[in-house]
Every structure is written in structure tokens, then in C-alpha cells.
Amino acid sequence: MAEVMVAVVDGPYTFDADTVLALLYEAWPEATWRPTPPDSIDPSMGQLAIGGDDGEPPLLVDLLAGGEAITLDGGAPRIAELVARLTLLPGFPDDGSIVLTDWSEDLYPLAPRTSAQTLRESATEVD
Template sequence: MRTAGPRARVSFGQLQLANGAVEDRLLVSLLAGGDGMRLEGDEDLASSFVAWVTGRPGFPVDGSSVLIDWAGELLPLRPGMAANELRAAFVG
């Protein structure tokens, strides 16, 4: 979930997730305006985080949430996606 443009530089805050080693880190920025999140770091952690987000109650079922710069094309998200499914779609 990477975003370009002016909103990419403005965030409400950041969350750093780690899985032990320094190289296994994920920085999650919550973009201003509620338009999305920017994920930077380990693809496995990113996949797990996105899977966790899609598992939250009320996650949209209409395809309005997508990953950009993850797969060759926009990747529509749906409730309950699995981390291994998201990781398999990554083309970094």
C-alpha cells in the first residue's frame, strides 16, 4: 500500500512493527484524510499486517480498498484475506 502525491507526505502518525531482526521491520504511516496507509519494509510483515486489517470487523466488501504498487495491477482487498495469498501476489 504505497501512495504517491501530496497526501503521501502528510500522515497522522506512524507505527513500527518488528519481527526480531532489524531487517524484519515494517513502518506503517496513516495518511491524512483517511485515504490509506503507506507500508514500508519487510514484505512478509506487510502481508501479515494487511491480512490482519482485512480481518477486522466492518472491512469493506465492495472492493473499495486496494493495494497499489504491490502486484502488477491494483489488488482489490476483501474481508479475511490470508497473508500467504497477499505475499504470493507481491511482485516488488
């Protein structure tokens, strides 16, 4: 199991929740979304659960308010696939301003169209 974050460390780019959810539902139509209750102090807009029926632990995806980060908790192969899909979003910057934390020894800068294979190879620990 891994806990990582895709984070905007510099620049104006933000993750639009509706666009991210549409992208993830396209890949995982069985995913379930639980919005954060309005009176909660949780900084997340909500959590998407992917998988878990295949014997692998589910991947939990939290979209943080403001669109500056997405946290992921689950198996490294599924995380790599999801992060690779995020790099396909329109306008994804190619200047290293979006990073993957806790994936490798250093912050891992993401670029448009990063493959899941490349991400798996760069992981410090892969499930």
C-alpha cells in the same frame, strides 16, 4: 523492501486510527508510535514502527489523515501479515473499494479476511 499503500479508492469506508493502532498493537505489542508534530506539513497522523530487532528491517506504517490510506514500507512477508490483519477490521468492505498499490502489476483489490498467504502469492516481488 517494498513500499505499498492500502487505499480507499471508492466508497465511504475509512480507517479509524485508534482501531487500526489497537489491532496492530495486539499483534505487535513492541511496536512504537510516533505522532506527527502538530506544526508539520506531513500528511501522516504518525508512524508506527514494527520489528527490526529480529534481523529483518522494521516495518514502517504511516496512517494518513482522513483515514483513506495507510502506507507501508518494509519486508514483503511482514507487509502481507499486516495487510491481512487490516482486512479483519469491522466493516471492511467486500466490494473492491480498498486496494493494495505497488504489490502486483495492477491494483490489488482487498476483501475481508484476505490471508497473508494469498497476499504473498500475489506479490510481484516477495523478499
